Amino acid sequence: MNLLVTLDSKYIKPLKVMLFSLFMNNPDEDFHVYLIHSSIKDDEIADIERFVSTYGQKLFVIKIDDGYFQDAPVIFHYTKEMYYRLLAYKFLPKELDRILYLDPDVLVINPIRELYETELDGYLYAAAFHNVLAVKEINRIRLYPYKIDAYFNSGVLLMNLELQRKLVDEKAIYAFIEKNRTKLIMPDQDIINTLYSKQIKSLDEKLYNYDTRYYNYYKVITNNTCDMDFIMKNTVILHFCGKKKPWKKGYSGKFYALYKHYEKKAIPL
Amino acid sequence: MNLLVTLDSKYIKPLKVMLFSLFMNNPDEDFHVYLIHSSIKDDEIADIERFVSTYGQKLFVIKIDDGYFQDAPVIFHYTKEMYYRLLAYKFLPKELDRILYLDPDVLVINPIRELYETELDGYLYAAAFHNVLAVKEINRIRLYPYKIDAYFNSGVLLMNLELQRKLVDEKAIYAFIEKNRTKLIMPDQDIINTLYSKQIKSLDEKLYNYDTRYYNYYKVITNNTCDMDFIMKNTVILHFCGKKKPWKKGYSGKFYALYKHYEKKAIPL
Numbered sequence: 001m002n003l004l005v006t007l008d009s010k011y012i013k014p015l016k017v018m019l020f021s022l023f024m025n026n027p028d029e030d031f032h033v034y035l036i037h038s039s040i041k042d043d044e045i046a047d048i049e050r051f052v053s054t055y056g057q058k059l060f061v062i063k064i065d066d067g068y069f070q071d072a073p074v075i076f077h078y079t080k081e082m083y084y085r086l087l088a089y090k091f092l093p094k095e096l097d098r099i100l101y102l103d104p105d106v107l108v109i110n111p112i113r114e115l116y117e118t119e120l121d122g123y124l125y126a127a128a129f130h131n132v133l134a135v136k137e138i139n140r141i142r143l144y145p146y147k148i149d150a151y152f153n154s155g156v157l158l159m160n161l162e163l164q165r166k167l168v169d170e171k172a173i174y175a176f177i178e179k180n181r182t183k184l185i186m187p188d189q190d191i192i193n194t195l196y197s198k199q200i201k202s203l204d205e206k207l208y209n210y211d212t213r214y215y216n217y218y219k220v221i222t223n224n225t226c227d228m229d230f231i232m233k234n235t236v237i238l239h240f241c242g243k244k245k246p247w248k249k250g251y252s253g254k255f256y257a258l259y260k261h262y263e264k265k266a267i268p269l
Numbered sequence: 270m271n272l273l274v275t276l277d278s279k280y281i282k283p284l285k286v287m288l289f290s291l292f293m294n295n296p297d298e299d300f301h302v303y304l305i306h307s308s309i310k311d312d313e314i315a316d317i318e319r320f321v322s323t324y325g326q327k328l329f330v331i332k333i334d335d336g337y338f339q340d341a342p343v344i345f346h347y348t349k350e351m352y353y354r355l356l357a358y359k360f361l362p363k364e365l366d367r368i369l370y371l372d373p374d375v376l377v378i379n380p381i382r383e384l385y386e387t388e389l390d391g392y393l394y395a396a397a398f399h400n401v402l403a404v405k406e407i408n409r410i411r412l413y414p415y416k417i418d419a420y421f422n423s424g425v426l427l428m429n430l431e432l433q434r435k436l437v438d439e440k441a442i443y444a445f446i447e448k449n450r451t452k453l454i455m456p457d458q459d460i461i462n463t464l465y466s467k468q469i470k471s472l473d474e475k476l477y478n479y480d481t482r483y484y485n486y487y488k489v490i491t492n493n494t495c496d497m498d499f500i501m502k503n504t505v506i507l508h509f510c511g512k513k514k515p516w517k518k519g520y521s522g523k524f525y526a527l528y529k530h531y532e533k534k535a536i537p538l
Contacts, residue, residue, distance in 0.1 A: 109530060227518075228520075228525055228526060228529045229529060231526075231529070232526070232529040232530050232532065232533040233533050249496075251497075254525070254526055255526045256497055256523070257497060257500075257501070257523055257524045257526060257527040258526040258527045258530055260497045260498060260500070260501040261378060261501050261527055263501065264501040264502050
């Protein structure tokens with residue numbers, strides 16, 4: 001399976017925890033992990049390479065030249081790395097037909113193959129939207145006049161690279177950013193949701209992009225079906241969304257112990 | 270390493286979760302698991318045997334004849350199984366010099382060898398006492414006139430079998446129970462704490478018998494040292510004490526997700 005990650009040095013530790021959880025809960029799978037970056041140092045890359053090979057998996061590193069995005073618009077404090085996810089198809093080997101992008105702030109706690117093999121006929125992406133009412137409304141208003149039925153979360157993104165090569169247009173993305181620069185909050189996610197929302201196949205967030213902040217909410221809206229038992233049996237990806245992160249001091253939350261246990265096993269020292 | 274468990278059919282599922290966590294976090298160790306029981310059915314025993322051998326470990330089953338404890342006093346609703354822990358040395362092979370008893374409501378999340386090799390010179394047991402003030406006081410008053418400095422928890426009990434064969438006296442235990450039957454709450458634990466308290470070596474509860482109900486308490490009394498990070502790195506045994514159990518509906522607690530994740534991996538269906 002092809003896996004895509006894009007990050008800078010600050011996220012190497014969470015990346016390891018994420019990969020470790022993926023490998024442990026998918027022991028019979030072969031993963032090709034593609035890392036797209038521009039600023040990670042050589043010794044850090046070597047460290048990630050060692051880590052991945054410890055588990056018998058393969059890492060492919062794609063370094064983006066600083067000059068590549070020099071004509072692309074930059075918004076606020078967002079770096080050019082936001083383009084890596086949107087334009088990954090340009091940098092990845094031409095023979096790849098699909099890849100699963102994962103944020104480093106997720107844990108993979110169950111087999112991922114079914115997600116990876118999701119039928120993508122005619123879709124550019126498969127993703128989950130977080131159905132919390134407030135989030136939906138805020139984004140609908142914020143991104144008006146673009147029609148948004150659902151605001152997809154781009155932290156777990158299955159990509160149809162074949163179709164992207166045909167349909168996704170670098171220039172259209174730049175033009176969109178120029179036009180909307182004042183109202184974009186999460187630029188890459190906003191772009192996917194406005195320019196390509198009709199071509200995103202919807203995934204069940206409870207299975208593939210479970211927002212760990214909303215345990216009680218998920219339970220209530222499912223009449224207690226989505227309880228801890230359900231999650232551990234069915235949820236594949238836990239997503240530690242939001243500003244508070246489980247690898248930082250002072251975090252608390254329903255999945256804190258689970259995260260820290262994986263962290264300790266991924267990074268023993 | 271020798272491991273002792275004593276249980277009835279109701280605890281087979283938690284037993285598997287406990288053993289699974291032990292095996293996963295001690296991958297290079299050989300375990301001889303001794304199961305002392307009187308009422309578990311043959312097909313259930315076969316199931317436990319299969320489970321243990323799946324992980325390359327050995328199970329030894331010791332069935333206690335119903336008649337064995339017919340002269341022993343029985344208190345309230347407590348069954349004769351409470352004697353199995355106290356008198357295990359009588360049923361275990363004579364060549365064993367030590368064994369680690371574990372309750373089935375624990376998770377083993379780190380290597381256990383250091384605990385197993387605790388120096389036991391002159392001690393019958395090694396155990397941890399739960400230092401919560403209220404618990405200590407209640408037991409001190411309840412078990413007066415026996416002098417109790419600490420009330421040890423018998424859920425994790427390293428046993429010096431050699432010394433027990435010399436010093437632990439079945440008759441003295443029966444006599445003690447007859448005399449105190451009205452005030453015993455947890456008979457086996459009470460007996461260890463009154464008759465043998467001076468011969469119990471004290472273990473650090475934060476490492477070897479972490480009471481999962483008291484996360485905030487442990488944090489406060491250690492000036493935030495014993496936080497989630499510390500626990501996952503150092504704590505070997507999490508003990509789900511109390512009436513609320515993580516395998517039952519409606520449980521909640523800091524270590525719920527971690528427990529359920531282990532449960533799912535131990536018992537996939």
